[in-house]
Amino acid sequence: RKEVEQDPGPFNVPEGATVAFNCTYSNSASQSFFWYRQDCRKEPKLLMSVYSSGNEDGRFTAQLNRASQYISLLIRDSKLSDSATYLCVVRGSNYQLIWGAGTKLIIKP
Amino acid sequence: SQTIHQWPATLVQPVGSPLSLECTVEGTSNPNLYWYRQAAGRGLQLLFYSVGIGQISSEVPQNLSASRPQDRQFILSSKKLLLSDSGFYLCAWSVSQFGQYFGPGTRLLVL
Numbered sequence: 001r002k003e004v005e006q007d008p009g010p011f012n013v014p015e016g017a018t019v020a021f022n023c024t025y026s027n028s029a030s031q032s033f034f035w036y037r038q039d040c041r042k043e044p045k046l047l048m049s050v051y052s053s054g055n056e057d058g059r060f061t062a063q064l065n066r067a068s069q070y071i072s073l074l075i076r077d078s079k080l081s082d083s084a085t086y087l088c089v090v091r092g093s094n095y096q097l098i099w100g101a102g103t104k105l106i107i108k109p
Numbered sequence: 110s111q112t113i114h115q116w117p118a119t120l121v122q123p124v125g126s127p128l129s130l131e132c133t134v135e136g137t138s139n140p141n142l143y144w145y146r147q148a149a150g151r152g153l154q155l156l157f158y159s160v161g162i163g164q165i166s167s168e169v170p171q172n173l174s175a176s177r178p179q180d181r182q183f184i185l186s187s188k189k190l191l192l193s194d195s196g197f198y199l200c201a202w203s204v205s206q207f208g209q210y211f212g213p214g215t216r217l218l219v220l
Binding site for chain 2: 032034036041042043044045046049087089096097099100101102
């Protein structure tokens, strides 16, 4: 089993729709969780950290379920500019980041 | 504010040639520094990380090496490149328990 698993997609979604990404992790001792966004042929950029109580930043909502070892990212009212690959990242017990392979999102007009 | 620089942006090298990629960080002191490689359509693979000058930890055995001659400088090297070294090389920095921040990357093609 991979340490961090994501659906590779691609997700093809019409503009304005709501999109949900899911991610599972294997190490129950993980302490920190992040979502990154990576545009084609560019470096990953930190989108948001994921807190135990869940957190929201504009159209983006991240949630953590420690019991199920599950992280989610919700994008509401999706824009064309949201098209990218979304990477789920977990900080392991040795404090290094473990990266999911990413889910590709394509927003269509 | 902090910035991270990487160069060159792209590089085409023959098999067996040496490699030197440089990464520098500005606006922060004593950062943790990282080298990653991303193969086409794949996730990020951690190659090396450093918590201080001269301190390098290697995550995977390979023909690459890393050095940190100064606090905010991280260098990735190889004496002889292999075809399998082709990829997108990313340098990143972090402080404490927060996320990592990436440079623009170097796209390396070994022919």
